[in-house]
Amino acid sequence: MSSNLPILLFFVPFVTAVALPILTAKRRSWCAPLAIGAVSLMIVLSIANLRLVMSQGSIEYALGGWAVPLGIAWLDDPLAAVMVLAVSAVSLLSLIYGRAVAAARFDNSMPYYTLVLLLIAGLVGIVFAADLFNVFVFLEVSAISAYALVGAAGGSAAVYAFRYLLLGSLGATLYLLGVGHLYVATGTLNMADLATRIPELITSTAIVAGFIYIFLGLSIKMALIPLHGWLPDAYASAPRAVTPLLASTVTKVALVAWVRIEYSLIAPGVEVGHVPVLVLLEELGVIAALVGGSLALIQTDLKRMFAYGGIGHVGLILIGVSLGNPTGFAGGVFYLVNDAVMQLSLFMIAGAVAHYYGARTLDELRSLRQRSPWLTGALVVVAVGMVGLPPTGGFFGKWNIVLGALEAEHYLAAFAVVASTLLTLAYFVRILTNWFHQPAMPDAAPVELARPVYVSLGIVSVAMIVLGLLSDSIFEFLLRTGGGI
Amino acid sequence: MIHPHDSAIVRTLGRIVIPVAQLFGFYVLIFGQHGPGGGFVGGVVLAASMILAILIFGVDANDSQLAQKVLHGDGVGLLIFAGVGGLCLIGGGQFLNYSSLAIPGLDEASRHYAGIMLTQIGVAADVAVTGVSIAISLSMEDGEVAAEEVSHG
Numbered sequence: 001m002s003s004n005l006p007i008l009l010f011f012v013p014f015v016t017a018v019a020l021p022i023l024t025a026k027r028r029s030w031c032a033p034l035a036i037g038a039v040s041l042m043i044v045l046s047i048a049n050l051r052l053v054m055s056q057g058s059i060e061y062a063l064g065g066w067a068v069p070l071g072i073a074w075l076d077d078p079l080a081a082v083m084v085l086a087v088s089a090v091s092l093l094s095l096i097y098g099r100a101v102a103a104a105r106f107d108n109s110m111p112y113y114t115l116v117l118l119l120i121a122g123l124v125g126i127v128f129a130a131d132l133f134n135v136f137v138f139l140e141v142s143a144i145s146a147y148a149l150v151g152a153a154g155g156s157a158a159v160y161a162f163r164y165l166l167l168g169s170l171g172a173t174l175y176l177l178g179v180g181h182l183y184v185a186t187g188t189l190n191m192a193d194l195a196t197r198i199p200e201l202i203t204s205t206a207i208v209a210g211f212i213y214i215f216l217g218l219s220i221k222m223a224l225i226p227l228h229g230w231l232p233d234a235y236a237s238a239p240r241a242v243t244p245l246l247a248s249t250v251t252k253v254a255l256v257a258w259v260r261i262e263y264s265l266i267a268p269g270v271e272v273g274h275v276p277v278l279v280l281l282e283e284l285g286v287i288a289a290l291v292g293g294s295l296a297l298i299q300t301d302l303k304r305m306f307a308y309g310g311i312g313h314v315g316l317i318l319i320g321v322s323l324g325n326p327t328g329f330a331g332g333v334f335y336l337v338n339d340a341v342m343q344l345s346l347f348m349i350a351g352a353v354a355h356y357y358g359a360r361t362l363d364e365l366r367s368l369r370q371r372s373p374w375l376t377g378a379l380v381v382v383a384v385g386m387v388g389l390p391p392t393g394g395f396f397g398k399w400n401i402v403l404g405a406l407e408a409e410h411y412l413a414a415f416a417v418v419a420s421t422l423l424t425l426a427y428f429v430r431i432l433t434n435w436f437h438q439p440a441m442p443d444a445a446p447v448e449l450a451r452p453v454y455v456s457l458g459i460v461s462v463a464m465i466v467l468g469l470l471s472d473s474i475f476e477f478l479l480r481t482g483g484g485i
Numbered sequence: 486m487i488h489p490h491d492s493a494i495v496r497t498l499g500r501i502v503i504p505v506a507q508l509f510g511f512y513v514l515i516f517g518q519h520g521p522g523g524g525f526v527g528g529v530v531l532a533a534s535m536i537l538a539i540l541i542f543g544v545d546a547n548d549s550q551l552a553q554k555v556l557h558g559d560g561v562g563l564l565i566f567a568g569v570g571g572l573c574l575i576g577g578g579q580f581l582n583y584s585s586l587a588i589p590g591l592d593e594a595s596r597h598y599a600g601i602m603l604t605q606i607g608v609a610a611d612v613a614v615t616g617v618s619i620a621i622s623l624s625m626e627d628g629e630v631a632a633e634e635v636s637h638g
Contacts, residue, residue, distance in 0.1 A: 007570075007580040015567050018560040025557070065582030 005049040006061050006076045009084055010124045012038050012045065017117035021110055028108040035113040036095050039120065042088040046081070053081040054477065060130070060192075069193040075130035079333060079481045082474070083127045083256055086337050089463075090248045090344050091120050093456045097348050098241030100450040101355040103153075106241055112152065116245065119145035123253045132179045132189045132214075135257050136172065139221060143168045146250050150238040157237040164230040167220055171227075175217030181210030195264045208272050214261060215281075221254035223311050224318065225288040232307040240351035243303065247310060248344040252336055255314060259321050259333065263481070268324030279410070281322040286416040288315025293423030297430070300361050302353065305427060306346040309386065312420055313339045319413050320401040328404025330475040335397030337474075338385070338467055342394065345382040345460040349375060352457070356447050365434040369441045374454040379435065381461040383428040388421055393467030400475065487624040489543035499541040506534035514609045518601065524608030531609065532616025539617075544624055552617045559618070562611030569603045 016038035024030045053059065058077035062068055095116065098106070106112050122142025129135045147168065151161030183189055185206040186197045201207050216227070223231040231251070235243050262281070270277050292312025299305035317339065320332020352375060353359050357368055385392035388399075398417055405414035467474070490496065514527025535552040542549050570580045578585030583600030584593055591599060
């Protein structure tokens, strides 16, 4: 059975999502336990999967028994194994956290849990898919759930969700158009098969146009500057319970899809009309990292500030994976996993601050006198992680991206990473000075956080440091992702 | 809101056409093994027959009962599909590898036949339910939609 782990990892959230309306029609209170149980099972399966990939290397899974390239293939490689574990863990924490801070109408709400589980199923599908069209299908499965979840808060959130829907659909359409180009030019959709045919066709207009469409489509999905417009408003207005999950997974997994396409199909050093493709992508990452960090610095709303911070980090990751050397690649992918965890923590903090103190902006933070020690601790740890100081995973990710940039002698990229670190430091200084602005009231007891909230905040903070401590072995593991460099 | 049609001709014709359309839907679904047709098309024809009932007799009429009941079957089709895939996994093959469909007493050819048939039935059920639920949502007035959403949580 062990070879069926990828499909089981997809199956558990998917079947639970589909069966949830039937199982809970009469017993509303079963929603949360069933969903949390399903995601816990996913964690167990993804740990088993990780161990399997560690011992046996990448596994190709042919759906329906149709051999590649005729059938649809899923690839269970180190990148997928690590990402699936990250997605499952992040989902479990945000479900547990969501129960404590959600508005009352989300309590035992069947549509909410069904949508979250469908979102997770779609994300798992994207991570495993080794077939361009399959990626499209799962992008849509996860995106449709994400639109609905953003709009679930009602009011202005519905407007932002609709804008997200329009732009997201545009992204999906562009992606599909690109896939069509590649299919017509090569006659295959399987990535491994494409990888053997594309090098000799790389100068063909159809292939180049196809790649541009695919990249544009996925750029909207991963909110790469300047195509990030949907993200800040959508995340700032989405329900508190779902923002951490959306922020930490949706854009990151779209980026994983691009990493997989770029890594297997675009060889380092390829030039199209004297433009080195990877360097171009790297420069786009440089722009995103610098502009994203600067935009975060001028925000006054906490959630929007974190959203722009995440947008900047997408640029950093793109720099890392486009350097064309293993150090940068491992650094970028490792930073991607780390960023998922950090975004989870950031939006959990922002949600908890809004829930317990009613504070959304930096000015409102200034007047806080009863600071919860858990929130303060989590904020400090995540600040250390975002800025990238040694014990956390953020440091090792950025360090490797910088080392990779120096190795490739791309000094602009190295400068961008350092500059974006300084920008991150600047906006965290802004947050922390506002956070500690008023002296604490000595006699008043701090606000008590609900147990699920502080437990999940604690776990996330520890996870950031554990990722840092394990960084070496994770790098080594990620470098075993086959093919390419 | 869709109001029932009070023309005797439309109502009488509807009573004749709807069962025939349903029968044809099943035929298309099963015939899909041997020629044009299959789950999706069969499901669309089935949905069309139920939508016709809603248009002629109104959403709340006795004659539209099937359409109303079917609404609760969201996801049953997907579960059938997933169930077939799961049985293939239990039989030791890959997902949807019909050769290892774990239904005892079938040779390999019949396993393929049963597997394809069942997944097609799943597809048809889902398409039909989706079609009917779109028609019913569109036939609601604003206030009613809100009430529906509240009752669903």
